[in-house]
Amino acid sequence: MAMELDAFATAALEELRAAGLLRSLRTVGNPQGPLITVDGRELLNFSSNDYLGLANDPLLREAAVRAVERYGVGAGASRLVCGNMAPYGELEDRLPAFKGKEAAVVFGSGYAANVGTICALVGKGDTVILDKLNHASIVDGARQSGATVRVYPHRDMDKLEKLLKQSGPCVPHGQSSTISRAGRAAHPSRTLVVTETVFSMDGDHAPLREIVELKDRYGAWLMIDEAHATGLYGSRRRGLAEELGVEDQIDVTLGTLSKALGCVGGFVCGSRALVDLLINRARSLIYSTALPPAIVAAASAAVQFVMSDAGQARRELLLQRVKELHQGVVNLGYRSVPTGAIMPMVVGDEVKAMALSRRLLDAGVFVPAIRYPTVARGAARLRLTVTAAHTAERVQLLIGKLSGAGQ
């Protein structure tokens, strides 16, 4: 006999609670910023991806309000039906200018952009190769595509090369041994490598130069997810590919409007042909209502800001805070913490990480514990993030609280 749904759910929740893995929602009562009101209490906020402090910036607020007055709130339908309101045109002109690409297409979220894009580019008979620590939206896209999914240990280039050797459509010396294998589609099989550039839970970087060299050698395509690098890295703040000088060798560049750009949405930049294919094939774009025009207009204002001298100054301010916090965290004894806006303090045990997060909360600081399945079992951590909206004083205040909370 089928278990009653509520009994099933209660038992599953109990299992999660016992393992220190239960999650729940908290209510935030104010805009994103250095202080956050959580369930009615004001706390120092070191948990936000609003790295440049744009989510509540007057420039973005005013752009959104103007768009509401002109276009209302809801977009009414998918972009391909009647939801593609005028602000999209401006944003999709600005994004390629920002990223130095030919064209761009905006999705409802970064999650939707990853899933829709991967599924539009590869399918049964093809291969997707992923870094082990890639974001869930990349993993979900790869699985949903029907392609064979291969995974290399985090940043392990020897293993990536082995996987490329096994699956590449253009193996060296022009052999095409994989094309006619039974069950393959009629097209020559494709291999797509997907990696984050700045890893969301570890804050470290993909070895992009090495990946580019390998994907060129084996004739694979490369898609990068710059969710945590857009607005922060490179002299024009385009991302890590700019910083490492490999932009021209990237086939598909994904970014989000939801982190440093302070809004919501995802986007893909690349050639005109790539973008037109996505508009025709990406199901998460075609079968989902367009973003509200106010968000699209605010995102345009954010991109314009990031491209300006003020954007450069804001990034420098962030880097100053990063330096201060990094010094403090290293002094507390946490090792190999990357020098970026994401600074994981790895605790290990899930229950211990939760307890530390709770002690900080009691001390007035909000730093969430990140646990399985977001990270591996036994690799629970506090994910500290710092933004340009913090002052030097607040960073020192945090360091004092971290020191007081112990391990």
Ligand SMILES: *Cc1c(COP(=O)(O)O)cnc(C)c1O
């Ligand atoms: C946050 C994130 C996404 C998803 O973006 P949303 O806009 O939040 O849906 C995708 N990839 C990475 C690496 C992310 O960190």
